[in-house]
Amino acid sequence: MKDIQLENRAVTDEKTKIAANNVNVYYGDTRAIKDVNIDIKSRTVTAFIGPSGCGKSTFLRCLNRMNDTIDSCRVEGRILLDNEDIYDTKVDPVQLRAKVGMVFQKPNPFPKSIYDNVAYGPRIHGLASKKADLDGIVEDSLRKAALWDEVKDRLQAPGTGLSGGQQQRLCIARAIATSPEVLLMDEPCSALDPIATAQVEELIDGLRTNFSVVIVTHSMQQAARVSQQTAFFHLGNLVELGDTDHVFTNPTDPRTESYITGRIG
Numbered sequence: 246m247k248d249i250q251l252e253n254r255a256v257t258d259e260k261t262k263i264a265a266n267n268v269n270v271y272y273g274d275t276r277a278i279k280d281v282n283i284d285i286k287s288r289t290v291t292a293f294i295g296p297s298g299c300g301k302s303t304f305l306r307c308l309n310r311m312n313d314t315i316d317s318c319r320v321e322g323r324i325l326l327d328n329e330d331i332y333d334t335k336v337d338p339v340q341l342r343a344k345v346g347m348v349f350q351k352p353n354p355f356p357k358s359i360y361d362n363v364a365y366g367p368r369i370h371g372l373a374s375k376k377a378d379l380d381g382i383v384e385d386s387l388r389k390a391a392l393w394d395e396v397k398d399r400l401q402a403p404g405t406g407l408s409g410g411q412q413q414r415l416c417i418a419r420a421i422a423t424s425p426e427v428l429l430m431d432e433p434c435s436a437l438d439p440i441a442t443a444q445v446e447e448l449i450d451g452l453r454t455n456f457s458v459v460i461v462t463h464s465m466q467q468a469a470r471v472s473q474q475t476a477f478f479h480l481g482n483l484v485e486l487g488d489t490d491h492v493f494t495n496p497t498d499p500r501t502e503s504y505i506t507g508r509i510g
């Protein structure tokens with residue numbers, strides 16, 4: 246393993262937040278995810294790593310039913326959030342996505358003000374009855390996203406006018422404004438410079454006080470820095486899941502070892 250700094254990061258909460266059982270995902274006839282079983286713990290950062298095309302993003306998108314929006318995609322198996330099947334017909338995917346928020350690779354603020362970007366979710370979900378309550382949610386979310394001090398004097402300015410790193414923190418504020426329980430992050434730093442990346446990584450570490458975070462990353466260094474649990478995917482299989490320090494220093498499966506030593510991927 247080259248140059249990967251591990252920190253002492255015990256899993257903070259052993260409770261299972263999401264349990265996936267025998268999950269298979271197909272695009273048309275092609276099976277992209279093969280019989281995946283995984284428990285994702287509360288108040289823990291779990292990193293999904295693995296070579297390009299191994300299915301990390303596909304599996305991540307199953308966790309808040311974002312794959313429902315892809316016509317050719319079919320998900321089989323069960324995914325339980327707090328023991329409730331998220332694919333049950335009575336589950337409203339829009340409500341589910343308020344509970345299981347998502348941050349994407351490229352910052353994608355709405356063409357609206359900073360304030361309205363964050364207020365959007367609470368407004369559509371009716372989370373604030375008074376303007377003062379909404380103001381409170383916006384401030385709290387921007388503080389948790391470590392952006393408040395930089396934008397508090399220009400909340401009516403367009404979100405798209407912020408720097409890339411600020412835009413990504415705005416998207417994180419937008420995702421946490423509905424008080425989700427889980428935050429899914431699909432390579433959230435890949436469009437950011439090293440300084441903005443460090444800020445977002447620090448933020449992710451703080452977020453686990455309140456949320457379960459699942460992050461897809463191409464960077465093993467990032468996985469080692471921010472996560473307590475690491476899942477290694479290869480060719481649609483979940484090869485190994487364990488404590489991050491264990492996966493990086495003493496992997497159980499030879500495929501994991503090959504990946505972290507740079508022999509595959």
Ligand SMILES: Nc1ncnc2c1ncn2[C@@H]1O[C@H](COP(=O)(O)OP(=O)(O)OP(=O)(O)O)[C@@H](O)[C@H]1O
Pocket residue numbers: 272277295296297298299300301302303304315317463
């Ligand atoms: N919308 C889609 N339609 C058809 N096939 C898809 C679609 N999205 C992903 N795939 C295929 O599913 C497999 C898994 O892709 P996925 O994007 O989940 O992998 P990944 O590990 O996240 O890759 P990367 O690290 O490159 O982002 C790949 O073979 C990919 O080509």
